[in-house]
Amino acid sequence: MPKLTLEEVEHIATLARLGLSGDEKETFREQLSAILDYAEVLNRLDTTGVPPTTSALPLNNVMRPDQVTPSLPTEDALANAPDTDADQFRVRAILE
């Protein structure tokens, strides 16, 4: 499996809002490529007749009844916010 390109690493970093130095980009190019190589090993298994699954847990249909339970007090909800105003979280301006 060929290595990821530098552009691909930069794209993924941007999507994850991570600023990477030149060295870090190279490090992650190696590491992410190694992960893909490992997935490639799994791809060699013959899965004919095995239904696809999205969960490894022996669970399904876990649901709850539509009942309201108490929420957090507003001051607790905002306790870890970097900045607040008028009982709301405050962040740098977002463009629409």
Next chain:
Amino acid sequence: MPYEPVIGMEVHVELNTASKMFCGCSAEAFGTPPNTHVCPVCLGMPGTLPVINEQAVRYTVMTGLALNCTVQEHNVFARKNYFYPDLPKGYQISQYELPLCQDGYLTIDVGDGHPTEAGQARRVRIRRVHLEEDTGKLTHVDGYSLIDFNRAGVPLMEIVSEADIRSAEEAYAYVTRLRQIVRYLGVSSGDMEKGAMRCEVNLSLRPVGSDEFGTKVEVKNLNSFRSVRNAIAYEIERQTRLLEAGKPVTQVTMGWDEAAGVTREQRSKEEAHDYRYFPEPDLPPLNLEPAWIEAVKGSLPELPDAKRDRFMANYGLSRYDADVLVEDRAVADYFERAVRVAGDTINPKLVANWVTGELFRRMNETATAITSVKIKPEDLVALIRMVKGGTINQPAAKETFGVMWETGRPPQEIVEERGLKQISDAGELAGVVAQVIADNPDPVAQFKAGKETIIRFLIGQVMKATRGKANPQLAEQLLREQLQSNE
């Protein structure tokens, strides 16, 4: 070259469950104090786990069935990843490859808005109906954005149509119809002004007769039914002008500015469309039993089309009256309760006339919903019965109706108290008639000379003398008898 618009719609509907999609916080978000309905789950705090609200699944399946969709037995939720502050987890739990419902259709009527018979029925195919969570609400002030997470995690149903819509009118009919259905099902208020229903439009133009698709433009920020219609009409015109001038249409996202009546290009979030969907690892798969789906199907209420057809068949109503009555399920229920009380004694058409006439007039004038109307259906029937039986005449009935509207009191009481009973007793009316004949020698002479129409004047005099209470038919009969006998 004439162009034809090709329109697809994405409609988001907030479900009116009591609690949120994945936690027990109240789903009441509109007009609530900021950040009062939030908890570690909907704030995306580490270590928390979502649990699916069963009612939200039921509501989505109900909607899918009402839209003639196939309900998927095997369902998977997916993470849609993007960074935006209205989304505390950094991803939205949605559905991707395996939505709850697929491949349905909605029939719309495209008439001139006042059809007396069936308009032209068109089918708009529904591609999918899926379930996801709503985001928080951002307010932009002075270089900052404020975030209220009350709405984050409210169950949100997305209904995606195929690009089968061909005009602004059809788009309007489509969204109105969708709202009517979610209201009939009781799954959402469908209130666009409060954000409970939000529309996005994908629109392109192509030469008439072509099978190709032109460049698609997305239009957002449609906050009312009117803006759906106006924005589409505007965008069709804008793109037509570009194409006719030989200029290309660029693939952009436009926002509708209702005040200015124009669409404006929105600045695009860079690389925003790389959502990297993957199956949500925090939720086990959802496998709906066929028996459960059947049970939901069996619990669906009668939908507008079926109700309209039944009203026409059982009650002999016109298509127009039936359409108007089934528009709102509560109005249809009101009408039907009245018809049931009336039994065989009153023609349902007469009941329909009173509901769509006097009752609707008052409701429109005062912007009153049927659920707040004070007149009980059985009292309306009692009033109609009094008119039909000759106890009161039309003007007295309108007066009585007015008092009923204001007070909710039964008509018998009002008629008694105000002395509105019609004089239908010949003995009681004979004296008044004799007096009117004696007081009006000229008109009487004219009548005797063959001027037939003057009888109306004489009847008017009898009505006046009895302050409107005389039975007009009886008054005429007595006048004719007395005029003949004293010839």
